[in-house]
């Protein structure tokens with residue numbers, strides 16, 4: 001979502017981007033507030049640009065994204081060299097805001113949620129890139145007890161179907177062959193009686209679009225209509241990212257995730273029955289307040305049962321204003337326990353991922369070639385339908401084509417292969 005927003009910011013400004021901060025007229029740090037570490041990183045990045053202001057007083061420095069929304073006005077007080085604070089929903093207002101700063105020399109905060117032109121600014125698309133994100137939704141209507149997203153991104157607003165398809169067609173005209181629909185709970189998308197499954201079917205009709213992905217799915221919002229679309233539409237990739245967060249019903253209840261582990265397992269089963277080769281990845285939080293050893297064992301047993309293709313796992317990080325952050329001190333899981341649990345979980349998952357990747361050796365996979373690898377121009381990089389990064393020898397002119405690749409090696413983060421005839 002942040003990558004998408006950064007590219008929208010670039011388009012909103014209609015300016016050339018530079019990698020050299022010393023030659024920039026405007027510097028914007030687009031931030032994430034999902035974890036404490038991410039927001040600390042945003043502050044230290046901002047600090048790095050302070051000295052540039054003394055050499056170039058005309059330089060405009062701004063902060064955007066979720067940290068901007070979360071702290072608003074306070075950021076201007078804390079950082080005298082900061083010119084503006086821009087919330088994630090207010091990106092379409094950026095050009096206006098820059099004008100105000102230039103003409104009136106006024107420091108500004110724009111964090112309103114109420115932006116009519118919410119989806120008006122589409123992202124910058126790098127020439128030659130064959131994959132792209134398309135936002136179908138902003139905000140979230142769920143209220144998971146640990147999550148700051150609804151507070152910083154507001155309630156869910158779904159983008160009209162016609163708009164999504166128009167952006168998809170424009171991207172295909174620019175050479176894009178794979179789109180990823182993004183939303184905080186992407187599969188809760190609905191508009192005028194259309195549901196997410198209908199969106200997948202409608203997008204599949206876009207000519208010359210080869211593949212459709214979507215992220216992030218919310219387990220409770222998976223419907224039969226969606227499963228049928230995933231089953232029936234060959235352009236829909238065989239991968240779903242489906243955060244479970246915990247395998248303990250007690251913890252899931254405290255997290256307000258609105259499903260049980262049995263319910264989650266059943267959804268995964270239904271998806272795999274419909275699309276037998278479906279890859280499933282997930283997110284897990286360990287050390288949630290009150291998580292006992294037994295709760296953690298439940299999470300481990302769920303991992304064993306589901307056999308995820310990959311998992312992103314994190315230690316619980318309290319975020320300001322969330323219910324989880326206000327839990328009684330005695331429920332806090334200490335750092336050492338969280339660290340031990342995280343390490344056990346990651347070691348277990350590493351083995352499962354390795355085993356699954358090695359099991360692909362000898363198979364022929366369809367890989368969308370995305371372009372030459374950064375380290376070796378003779379090697380192409382792409383992804384299988386199951387979202388595995390794959391490297392293989394081939395000419396750069398093959399970029400944008402779905403190729404048959406025989407897998408020769410399975411590593412933890414990627415596969416290696418060779419073009420197959």
Ligand code: SF4
Nearest residue numbers: 140142144147149184
């Ligand atoms: S569904 Fe996701 S974005 Fe929404 S509140 Fe829960 S964790 Fe946050």
